[in-house]
Amino acid sequence: DQQVKQNSPSLSVQEGRISILNCDYTNSMFDYFLWYKKYPAEGPTFLISISSIKDKNEDGRFTVFLNKSAKHLSLHIVPSQPGDSAVYFCAASARRGETSGSRLTFGEGTQLTVNP
Amino acid sequence: EAGVTQFPSHSVIEKGQTVTLRCDPISGHDNLYWYRRVMGKEIKFLLHFVKESKQDESGMPNNRFLAERTGGTYSTLKVQPAELEDSGVYFCASSHLTSGRYTGELFFGEGSRLTVL
Numbered sequence: 580d581q582q583v584k585q586n587s588p589s590l591s592v593q594e595g596r597i598s599i600l601n602c603d604y605t606n607s608m609f610d611y612f613l614w615y616k617k618y619p620a621e622g623p624t625f626l627i628s629i630s631s632i633k634d635k636n637e638d639g640r641f642t643v644f645l646n647k648s649a650k651h652l653s654l655h656i657v658p659s660q661p662g663d664s665a666v667y668f669c670a671a672s673a674r675r676g677e678t679s680g681s682r683l684t685f686g687e688g689t690q691l692t693v694n695p
Numbered sequence: 696e697a698g699v700t701q702f703p704s705h706s707v708i709e710k711g712q713t714v715t716l717r718c719d720p721i722s723g724h725d726n727l728y729w730y731r732r733v734m735g736k737e738i739k740f741l742l743h744f745v746k747e748s749k750q751d752e753s754g755m756p757n758n759r760f761l762a763e764r765t766g767g768t769y770s771t772l773k774v775q776p777a778e779l780e781d782s783g784v785y786f787c788a789s790s791h792l793t794s795g796r797y798t799g800e801l802f803f804g805e806g807s808r809l810t811v812l
Contacts, residue, residue: 581737611799622699622786622803623738668738672799682728682751683801685738 582606583671585686593694598656600689602669605650609671613683614643614654617666626667627654659693666690697721699804701787707810713775716807720769720789727770728790728801729762733783741785744770745792756781777811784808 584603592598600614610631615623629636629643629652636643642655656663670683700719708714720727729741741760742752746767755762759778764770774781785808788801 583737613799615803620805622788622805624803625800628799670738674799681799682740682743682754683799684740685730687735687737 580605581686582609583669583684583686585667585669585689587689588687589690589692591692591694592659594661595658598654598659598663598691598693600654600656600667600669600691602652602654602686603650604652604671606671606673606684607650608673609684611672611674612643612645612652613670613672614641615668615670615685616663617668617688623668656691659691661693661695664691664693699787699789699802701785701804701807703807704805705808705810707812708777709812710779711776713773714777714809716772716774716785716787716809718770718772718787718789718804720787721802723791724789724802725767725792726790726801727764728788729770729772730786730788730803731783732786732806733780738786741772774809777809779811782809782811 582605613628614626616626617623627641645652666688668688669686672681702717725746727744730738732738740754743750744764761773784806786806788803790801
């Protein structure tokens with residue numbers, strides 16, 4: 580039972596255009612969402628996150644949108660750059676009021692290719 | 696500050712053999728996690744240590760997997776005996792214990808690729 584789904588295994592965009600990566604989840608207990616970027620032979624690195632009490636969080640070229648009623652989030656990258664080419668993972672956690680940390684549930688990832 | 700380090704980077708073993716993976720978290724990080732990615736699928740949670748205690752080991756596939764974190768510093772993940780389906784990339788991640796604002800961010804190592812033949 581996959582609770583976080585990224586239905587697009589790959590996405591190709593032109594440099595300078597917008598990249599939109601999508602993610603759906605099924606567990607209504609999830610209350611914190613993160614995006615990670617992964618280059619080949621490296622570990623995932625944190626990109627941006629959003630709490631369920633918000634619907635948008637922006638950090639430079641990266642914006643994450645959360646639609647709780649649809650259980651859907653998306654990552655927008657504007658403008659896209661060739662260095663953004665990587666696998667992007669959506670992840671979610673159910674904090675349940677914990678401060679000690681809690682497990683992340685990941686999607687399968689989307690390979691983004693930004694063409695010069 | 697050194698990041699999360701994992702050893703070995705790649706291990707190739709025969710079915711039935713034993714392999715031990717090691718993770719050194721970022722200094723001072725009490726949370727330590729093990730994850731696994733198989734065949735380009737999702738990154739799956741295995742277990743979570745807080746210091747030396749297992750907080751959540753619900754993701755461990757079966758009793759062929761044993762994780763330890765003696766002294767609350769580095770951790771090892773032993774697979775014994777290894778099976779073909781154990782092949783994949785094993786990631787370790789760490790984070791601070793948080794007080795107040797929850798960040799959720801985990802810092803990942805580069806992973807240990809395990810190939811079971």
